[in-house]
Amino acid sequence: MVRSPTGPAADEAPRERVLVTRRLCKSYRTGHIIQGRRPALVDLDLEVLRGEILGYVGANGSGKTTTFKILMGLLKPDGGEVTILGAPLASRAWRQRAGYLPEHPYLYDYLTASEYLDYCGRLFGLGRETRRERARELLSLVGLERSADIPMRRFSKGMLQRAGLAQALVNDPELLFLDEPMSGLDPVGRRLVRDLILAQRSAGKTVLFSTHILSDAETLCDRVAVLRGGRLLSVGPLGELLKLDVTHLELLVSGVAAGAPGLEAASRAEAVGDRLRLLVEEGSLGRVVTAVEAAGGRVLGVQPVRRTLEDYFFEELGGAPQGAAARGAGAWGEG
Amino acid sequence: MGGRLSRTLAVAANTFRETVRERVLYNLVFFAILLTVAGLLLGQLSVRQDEKILKDIGLAAMDLFGTLIAVFIGTGLVSKEIERRSLYPLLAKPLSRGEFYLGKFAGLAFTLLVNLGAMLLGLLLTLLLTGRRPDPVLLGAVFPILLGLLLTVAFAMLFSSLTSATLAAVLTVSVVVVGRFADVIRGMRDVAPGVPPALVNALFAIVPNFSNFDFKSKVAYGDAVPAAVLGWTMLYAAAWIVVVLGLGLAAFRARDFK
Numbered sequence A: 001m002v003r004s005p006t007g008p009a010a011d012e013a014p015r016e017r018v019l020v021t022r023r024l025c026k027s028y029r030t031g032h033i034i035q036g037r038r039p040a041l042v043d044l045d046l047e048v049l050r051g052e053i054l055g056y057v058g059a060n061g062s063g064k065t066t067t068f069k070i071l072m073g074l075l076k077p078d079g080g081e082v083t084i085l086g087a088p089l090a091s092r093a094w095r096q097r098a099g100y101l102p103e104h105p106y107l108y109d110y111l112t113a114s115e116y117l118d119y120c121g122r123l124f125g126l127g128r129e130t131r132r133e134r135a136r137e138l139l140s141l142v143g144l145e146r147s148a149d150i151p152m153r154r155f156s157k158g159m160l161q162r163a164g165l166a167q168a169l170v171n172d173p174e175l176l177f178l179d180e181p182m183s184g185l186d187p188v189g190r191r192l193v194r195d196l197i198l199a200q201r202s203a204g205k206t207v208l209f210s211t212h213i214l215s216d217a218e219t220l221c222d223r224v225a226v227l228r229g230g231r232l233l234s235v236g237p238l239g240e241l242l243k244l245d246v247t248h249l250e251l252l253v254s255g256v257a258a259g260a261p262g263l264e265a266a267s268r269a270e271a272v273g274d275r276l277r278l279l280v281e282e283g284s285l286g287r288v289v290t291a292v293e294a295a296g297g298r299v300l301g302v303q304p305v306r307r308t309l310e311d312y313f314f315e316e317l318g319g320a321p322q323g324a325a326a327r328g329a330g331a332w333g334e335g
Numbered sequence B: 001m002g003g004r005l006s007r008t009l010a011v012a013a014n015t016f017r018e019t020v021r022e023r024v025l026y027n028l029v030f031f032a033i034l035l036t037v038a039g040l041l042l043g044q045l046s047v048r049q050d051e052k053i054l055k056d057i058g059l060a061a062m063d064l065f066g067t068l069i070a071v072f073i074g075t076g077l078v079s080k081e082i083e084r085r086s087l088y089p090l091l092a093k094p095l096s097r098g099e100f101y102l103g104k105f106a107g108l109a110f111t112l113l114v115n116l117g118a119m120l121l122g123l124l125l126t127l128l129l130t131g132r133r134p135d136p137v138l139l140g141a142v143f144p145i146l147l148g149l150l151l152t153v154a155f156a157m158l159f160s161s162l163t164s165a166t167l168a169a170v171l172t173v174s175v176v177v178v179g180r181f182a183d184v185i186r187g188m189r190d191v192a193p194g195v196p197p198a199l200v201n202a203l204f205a206i207v208p209n210f211s212n213f214d215f216k217s218k219v220a221y222g223d224a225v226p227a228a229v230l231g232w233t234m235l236y237a238a239a240w241i242v243v244v245l246g247l248g249l250a251a252f253r254a255r256d257f258k
Helices: A064-071 A113-123 A128-141 A157-168 A187-202 A214-220 A238-242 A282-294 A309-317 A324-330 B002-021 B024-044 B047-084 B097-129 B136-162 B165-180 B182-191 B197-206 B216-220 B227-254
Strands: A017-030 A036-049 A053-058 A079-084 A098-101 A175-179 A206-211 A223-228 A231-237 A248-254 A268-272 A275-281 A298-305
Touching: A017 A064, A017 A206, A036 A064, A036 A206, A036 A231, A053 A064, A053 A187, A053 A214, A064 A079, A064 A175, A064 A206, A098 A157, A113 A128, A113 A157, A113 B002, A128 A157, A157 A175, A157 A187, A175 A187, A187 A206, A187 A214, A206 A214, A214 A309, A223 A238, A231 A238, A248 A282, A275 A282, A282 A298, B002 B024, B002 B047, B002 B097, B024 B047, B024 B097, B047 B097, B047 B136, B047 B165, B047 B216, B097 B136, B097 B227, B136 B165, B136 B216, B136 B227, B165 B182, B182 B197
Parallel strands: A053 A206, A053 A223, A098 A175, A175 A206
Antiparallel strands: A017 A036, A017 A079, A223 A231, A248 A275, A248 A298, A268 A275
């Protein structure tokens, strides 16, 4: 297990912690007559550093949304301490400087997107002109400028998600909490949200976002926190967590049979049409290439196989059908 | 303080906008039709008789429509926000649960005020157009109706903070119905002398007496409601509203939004 809650490497100057949780706990009541309690979050120690994108990853029911709801004051924790932007959880001072997008946001469908942003701006005490300008900017940013004056009851799920994102940014927050921000978005919308999150980091903002789409976390995050059954399984930079060193290579070869002499050095051989896909440990590469050439075959390509977050996730959580090496089998196209 | 007030007013303004856009004020159309039909039909009766009936119908309709809005919109004010999770992004902003709750109450209170105001105007116009005197004494009945409606909203919000919208509506209607017959509880002393007086007193004390807000018959006969009586009625309503809103707010603050 990798656990580096302080975040930055030893040679980096320590960065400000904008969110700190210590032994944060929450359990839900179960049963009606005989009541018990089901733990949803157990002793969560988490730190988010200024300017980073921290991915909060876990399966459904692992406690991601519970964490967000506690931080947003929607759930009361059973115990533990939380400090956000230097203020205690109960304080409302930090809320002026934070933004939140809930999972599957429901926004008032009788309002237009402009009206909703105006309403949100009023809650932050923004002046009328500032609100109008901010709404225009944000709707343009999330690609809803043409739908600004349409009641949101006519919005698609993706449009609602974009409007939800806009409301989270209405106060130009320095800390952004996004609960499954890619949910319900088409590829264009996902790209837009991804770019937006990256733009926030470029502007020096901090983003904590939860996702079960691991490729999103891989693409965006500086660090990843993995949650399982309400417990923090590991947290750290992606490279450290995934051990990004290349350990295996994938070879696509032609003109050679799987049983050819010397190919037993490959960890796995799989026929793909009239070609052969070989998974080879880095140290055996030379031997396998020589064997392919000796058998009259040709090496069409070599590709490093890295462990992905998905591999890590499944391996740590158990029940994964395949590890990194085996997963590499899908890396090649048919051509 | 300014920030608190401005956030509460923002919620109130949005609640009012919601009720307008959800066509709550369409009940005014029914009210107008009712008065027009009543005005036409009552033309056959003597002047004094039809004026009283017209006022009776108008005031009763104000009370009925207002109560329906107070119960069914009031119970949805909080529970709908919780069920649809629309309050999640709002409570993450610098908006306290208290500001949200009071803003919701104020928004619906304003809707009821506008609604009653429009209906009163309609009644006065009907009286004028049918050759009767538009009597300002009517205000003496309309103001207590508004107070009763505000108390109904407070109960509706209290129950919807504790349970589902449907059950909250049932409970609110129960309180209003029992409250309108609160005098019957007091009369139990005479009807059933075996019941311990302490129990009768306790029952009478925990049920708001909605008949205290009913001056319709008095006003329909053209009698003015004395200012002192209106003052006491207002104090009675204010005390109940503060208590019920306080209880509702405590329940809303204690809730987990799963």
